Amino acid sequence: MFELSQLRCFVAAAEELHFGRAARRLNMTQSPLSRQIQLLERILDVTLLERTSRNVALTPAGRVFLIEARRIVRLAENAALSARRVAKGDAGKVSVGFTAVSGYSLVPRIVATARTALPNIELELHEMVSSDQTEALLTGMVDLAFMRPPIVRSEFDTALVRSEPLVVALPEGDPREAKDELSMADLEGHPMVMYSRQGAGYFHDMLMRFFDDAAISPQVLQHVTQIHSMLGLVRAGVAAAIVPESAADLHPDAVQFRRLATKPEKPVELFMAWKRENANPALDAVRKLCLQVLGG
Numbered sequence: 001m002f003e004l005s006q007l008r009c010f011v012a013a014a015e016e017l018h019f020g021r022a023a024r025r026l027n028m029t030q031s032p033l034s035r036q037i038q039l040l041e042r043i044l045d046v047t048l049l050e051r052t053s054r055n056v057a058l059t060p061a062g063r064v065f066l067i068e069a070r071r072i073v074r075l076a077e078n079a080a081l082s083a084r085r086v087a088k089g090d091a092g093k094v095s096v097g098f099t100a101v102s103g104y105s106l107v108p109r110i111v112a113t114a115r116t117a118l119p120n121i122e123l124e125l126h127e128m129v130s131s132d133q134t135e136a137l138l139t140g141m142v143d144l145a146f147m148r149p150p151i152v153r154s155e156f157d158t159a160l161v162r163s164e165p166l167v168v169a170l171p172e173g174d175p176r177e178a179k180d181e182l183s184m185a186d187l188e189g190h191p192m193v194m195y196s197r198q199g200a201g202y203f204h205d206m207l208m209r210f211f212d213d214a215a216i217s218p219q220v221l222q223h224v225t226q227i228h229s230m231l232g233l234v235r236a237g238v239a240a241a242i243v244p245e246s247a248a249d250l251h252p253d254a255v256q257f258r259r260l261a262t263k264p265e266k267p268v269e270l271f272m273a274w275k276r277e278n279a280n281p282a283l284d285a286v287r288k289l290c291l292q293v294l295g296g
Contacts (some may be wrong), residue, residue, distance in 0.1 A: 004076055007069045009036040010048060014066045017056045028284045059190035071201040084111060091120035092282035097133040097145035098125065100226050102270060104249045106162065107144060107262065113293050121282045129199055129225065137275050143283050144290070145273045158273045161294040163266040164245045165259060169230070171237040171252040181259045184214035191239035192218040207242055210262060231255055246269040 012022035013033065023030040039185040042049050048062035058066065086092045096108050107125065114123055127135065130147040137145050137156060151158050168182050174187055211218065221239045224230055230241040231252045245268075248257045272290055274283060 002040050004073070006036045006040040006043075007073050008090050009033045010040055011066065011069050011073055013037060013049060013056065014058055014062060014069075017058075019056065022252065026293055032279065035234050062227075087281060089281035089283075089285050090118075092281050093122040093124055093288045094125060094144060094280060095124040095142040096286075097128050097136050097142040097147070099130060099146060099148065099270075100127060101244060101246050101249070102146045103127055106245045106270070107212040108145070109293050110290055113192050114289055117289055118282075118285055121286060123286070130202060131199065135275070135279060137273060139273075140160065140278075143274060143278055144287060146270055147273055148204075149269055149271060151273055155275055156273045157276050158271045159273045159291060162246070162270040163270075163291055164268045164270075165266050166268060167248065167257045168243045168260050169234045169243050169252075170256045170258060171234050171240065172256070173237075174240065174256070176240075177256050181260060181261055183261050184210060184216050187211075187218045187240075187242075188216040190198065190218055191221050193222045193224060193230045193233045193239045193241040194218075195230075196223040196225050203242075206267060 008026065009022070013019055013026050013252055016022040016025065019030050019034055023033045026033065033102065044065070046061045046065075047059050049056045050059055081209075082091055090253065096107070096110075103125075111123055111125075114121065117130070126136065126142055131144065133145040133147045134151075134153060137143040138153070146161070168176070168187070170177055176182060179186070195201075197204045219239075222233060227243050227247050228250060230243060231247065231250060233243050235237065235252050235254050237254075242260060243257075245257075245259075272287070274287060
């Protein structure tokens with residue numbers, strides 16, 4: 001089988017139609033270049049170049065072979081360039097885990113910016129709850145995750161990327177729409193859709209602390225895991241729900257959002273997490289871009 005170096009010599013000679021110029025183009029002397037082309041012709045058992053004392057010309061077989069030889073040389077050069085880019089972290093693929101709400105707010109901004117700033121890095125997106133993201137980071141299914149606390153794994157590094165207030169999602173016609181801001185007392189005795197402890201433990205435990213501190217007992221009608229499911233029930237008029245402010249980005253019909261007074265004012269936190277020993281060279285560039293986009 002012929003070698004890539006022989007193809008390069010042939011392509012240079014075929015394009016220059018002059019052995020001296022082709023040799024200078026490849027930073028070699030004319031004799032080795034001529035020998036490489038002769039070896040190539042011997043391997044192929046075909047004459048590619050007609051040589052006379054005055055000129056060099058492509059044979060019909062040479063013209064056909066030149067098309068494929070150029071393609072092979074270009075593919076080899078692109079492969080080498082891609083390998084160097086991946087090794088430097090300028091190319092590759094980074095898998096990103098995210099919660100449903102961040103999929104409507106943070107992730108689109110990251111993807112849009114990455115398409116321009118990191119065009120050679122592919123972002124592979126995986127929507128999953130925070131508890132599943134921990135396992136995904138540990139096993140390498142994802143390289144980067146946007147998840148809720150607590151993040152207790154010592155193998156992870158984290159960065160806080162968002163703190164936001166809670167809001168109450170009210171069904172259309174709820175009399176509490178008249179208020180600009182609601183207190184915990186405004187929830188006492190009213191029907192509510194609540195987070196499940198299993199699968200949405202972060203929000204469940206947070207709200208239970210607020211309820212206990214305010215000594216109130218909302219009337220919980222349903223327990224669900226996903227915020228968009230809660231908003232669907234609110235839209236259907238089943239009950240109100242407490243959600244992070246960013247849930248308003250989902251723009252559900254027939255749902256009104258009112259700020260809920262809490263201490264602290266912005267209790268909902270979202271972290272970016274990654275495994276410290278992750279060897280993906282492209283991860284660092286994506287992580288830095290995320291912090292830049294999200295203001296971290």
